[in-house]
Amino acid sequence: MTKQGTSYSLTADSALFLDRRSVAYVGSAIEFLLTPRLRDCHAHLTEAVRRGGTALGEGMLNPENPDWVNYARGMMPVARRPAEIIAAELRKEGEAHKVLDIAASHGMFGISVAKQNPAAHIYASDWKNVLEVARKNADEMGVGNRYHLIPGSAFETDFGNGYDLALITNLLHGFDTPTCTKLMRKVHVALNPEGRAAIAEYVPNPDRVSPPAAAAFSLTMLAATPSGDAYTFAELEAVSKAAGFTRVELSPAELGRNRLVIAYR
Secondary structure, three states: OEEEOOEEEOOHHHHHHHOOOOOOOOHHHHHHHOOHHHHHHHHOHHHHHHHOOOOOOOHHHOOOOOHHHHHHHHHHHHHHHHHHHHHHHHHOOOOOOEEEEEOOOOOHHHHHHHHHOOOOEEEEEEOHHHHHHHHHHHHHOOOHHHEEEEEOOOOOOOOOOOEEEEEEEOOHHHOOHHHHHHHHHHHHHHEEEEEEEEEEEOOOOOOOOOOHHHHHHHHHHHHHOOOOOOOOHHHHHHHHHHOOOOEEEEOOOOEOOEEEEEEEO
16 A cells, blocks of 8 residues: 555555456455355355365355355456456467357356457356356457357256367366266267367365465365365366367466366367
8 A cells, every 4th residue: 555644545456356447356256265155165164174074054155045146246347357367367278169158157168268359159057146247248349149048057967069169167066076076078069070078176185285376275165165176187187088078278378266177088
């Protein structure tokens, strides 16, 4: 902050992220991080450790959970830059025309791909109440005419087929490896023969205690989900190959706390 007389104000750098009028404002993230159910999950951490999973039933994974609407609204500014980086990285390997965005949330990952690929149509999968946020963002960002909704559970809805690219961002950490493998098999079937699946996740190193943010995220999954975890690259690679993908790579792209893993059909 800066001080002039008895008045304090934000510096130009801090205003970019803390001024509500800025497109990069991140203060809205607190709308999700302090939701009562998420706080309650962490309040029962001791029991979660004893059980090996959340002490509150399905934790944050109950269907149509309104907290994910708060997530979509509040975390959109935080996701904006990583989404742009991922879209640019994926565009290097060619244009995508039909794109599946699983757990689309705020829609920024699919929207960013649509902007990088002018002919691409995005098919966004998430709960109906969450997709309302994604649809609004797509319309406001000028890609609404190429943005299509697939409401419902990603494990139950029909994705269709013929996709060049599937986006699986911040989803796999919510489930155990058999469930992740089941979903990745479904994605594999939906892709074209030359298709790719782009996975964005917290990815701890093999020691599972570094980097700190990725390691700590495992604790969040323990508190908030029945069987979720932060998976190493080797674990994500094994899941993808068990689902039928032939090659899996860890992208060098810098996304902040997340990493980009690309699985090739």
